[in-house]
Amino acid sequence: MSKIEKAKGWKHSKPGLWLSIGTSAFGAISIAKDIRGARADNDTLKLINAVVGAAALITGTALLVRELKRLGDDDVLLG
Structure with a gap:
């Protein structure tokens, strides 16, 4: 496996x-x-722009947390 793939x-x-x-x-x-x-x-x-940015940030973080949970579910040691 190359460094780029890693x-x-x-x-x-x-x-x-x-x-x-x-x-x-x-x-x-x-x-x-x-x-x-x-x-x-x-x-x-500016307030609308900030609120939309906050919504995008919340959604992105929720997706990351979901992916983290999926990685945990695949881990045999975590049960």
Whole structure:
């Protein structure tokens, strides 16, 4: 197996999924700042943009958690 193939498979490994979830947590901080800024500026369009971004972040994180659970279900040692 080449290094490129190993790198592609790492994304769907437990450490890769945990890293993606952690990255999403930093995205949540940015979205929270955007929401606060939009409310402070009373800018409805920026607020809608931030809310849509939050929805996308939540959906993406839910997909990552589901994939992590599926990896756990396949693990013989976890039961």
